Amino acid sequence: DIQMTQSPSTLSASVGDRVTITCRASQSISSWLxxxxxxxxxxxxxxxxxxxxxESGVPSRFSASGSxxxxxxxxxxxxPDDFATYYCQQYNNYFTxxxxxxxxxxxx
Amino acid sequence: EVQLVESxxxxxxxxxxxxxxxxxxxxxVSSIYMSWVRQAPGKGLEWVSxxxxxxxxxxxxxxxxxxxxxxxxxxxxxxxxxxxxxxEDTAVYYCxxxxxxxxxxxxxxxxxxxxxxxx
Numbered sequence: 001d002i003q004m005t006q007s008p009s010t011l012s013a014s015v016g017d018r019v020t021i022t023c024r025a026s027q028s029i030s031s032w033l034x035x036x037x038x039x040x041x042x043x044x045x046x047x048x049x050x051x052x053x054x055e056s057g058v059p060s061r062f063s064a065s066g067s068x069x070x071x072x073x074x075x076x077x078x079x080p081d082d083f084a085t086y087y088c089q090q091y092n093n094y095f096t097x098x099x100x101x102x103x104x105x106x107x108x
Numbered sequence: 109e110v111q112l113v114e115s116x117x118x119x120x121x122x123x124x125x126x127x128x129x130x131x132x133x134x135x136x137v138s139s140i141y142m143s144w145v146r147q148a149p150g151k152g153l154e155w156v157s158x159x160x161x162x163x164x165x166x167x168x169x170x171x172x173x174x175x176x177x178x179x180x181x182x183x184x185x186x187x188x189x190x191x192x193x194x195x196e197d198t199a200v201y202y203c204x205x206x207x208x209x210x211x212x213x214x215x216x217x218x219x220x221x222x223x224x225x226x227x
Contacts, residue, residue, distance in 0.1 A: 034213035036153075043202055043217035044145075044153065050211050087153055091206075091213050095166030097143075099153040 002026050002090050006100035012108040019075040021103045023088035028068045032092035035064055035073045038102075039084045047086075048073065075105075083107055110134035110216055112203050117221030124193050124225070130186040130203030130218055138181040141206040143214065144188050146199035154199075157188065158206070171197075193225045 003026040013019050023033065031051035036044035046055045048064040051071060061076045075082055088100040116128040128144075144156040157167040157177040165177050175197075176189040186203050200222050204214035 036214075038153075043220055044214070045217075046213060046215050049213045049215075053211075055212070055215065089153070089213060095158060096168070097155040097158075099155070102152045 001096055002029060002093060002098055004088055004090055004098050004100040006086075006088055006103050008103060009101065010104045010106060012106045013078050014108045015078055015080060017078045017108075019078050019082075019105060021073045021086055021088075021105075023066075023071040023073070023100050025069045025071075025090055025092075029090045029092035031067050032090060033066065033071050034089045034091060035062075036087045036089065037082075037084045038087065044087060078105070110205075112205065112216055112218035114201065114203055114218040114221040117201065117223045119224045119226065120190075120193055121227050122194060122225055126190045126193065126223060128188040128190065128201055128203075128221055128223070130188075132184050132186065132205075135205070136181075137179050137184050137186055141208050142177075142179065142186045143204050143206055144175075144177060144186075145202045145204055145214070145217075146197075147202070147220075148196075148199040151199075156201070159186070190223070193223075195225050197223060198225045199223060 005024045007022050033051045035048040038044040064073045085102045085104045091097050111133045114130045120126050143158040159165045159177045174192045178187045200220040202220045203218045205216040
């Protein structure tokens with residue numbers, strides 16, 4: 001199975017900060033990577049698909065890049081609504097998808 | 109409006125059974141890939157199972173033979189039959205849509221339904 005490793009596990013930041021989260025795959029997944037935002041008690045929300053495509057309705061301060069095994073999610077200017085947990089997910093294999101362990105973005 | 113609404117969660121004893129339902133609106137479940145994803149309390153997301161538009165199904169190794177995904181096209185509803193439940197199956201279960209043709213991942217999620225396996 002493909003393993004997904006996110007770093008850091010927790011990130012403390014202030015409103016207005018630029019924030020970057022990294023996701024590494026244990027083998028190449030081409031560009032089949034998604035990023036989700038999850039708030040407590042809520043379902044995950046799709047932010048990014050195919051490594052760098054912004055989902056409709058997602059603010060442009062969110063961007064992402066990468067291919068193969070290394071991927072990043074960047075929030076250009078952190079807003080109060082962005083404090084949440086972020087997950088990467090590979091969907092390269094059609095019948096076994098895996099998520100990273102999550103990165104919690106906390107208020108500094 | 110495109111929407112998924114789960115139901116059927118609850119408290120069940122180890123070894124027991126439960127059936128989760130996920131009613132879709134705004135699209136047809138038989139025309140798209142549909143999955144179940146779970147999240148144990150305080151933990152991350154774990155993919156559980158998928159049913160393809162053609163009807164093929166796949167399950168994670170951790171649930172194979174015990175949790176079974178299916179759908180009823182006439183009711184536009186996805187199901188997860190949960191048998192031989194274990195404490196480690198305790199989680200919030202989400203159904204999610206995967207529009208594979210668009211290249212997008214899980215774009216629509218239900219609100220989740222909690223399953224607690226305990227004596």
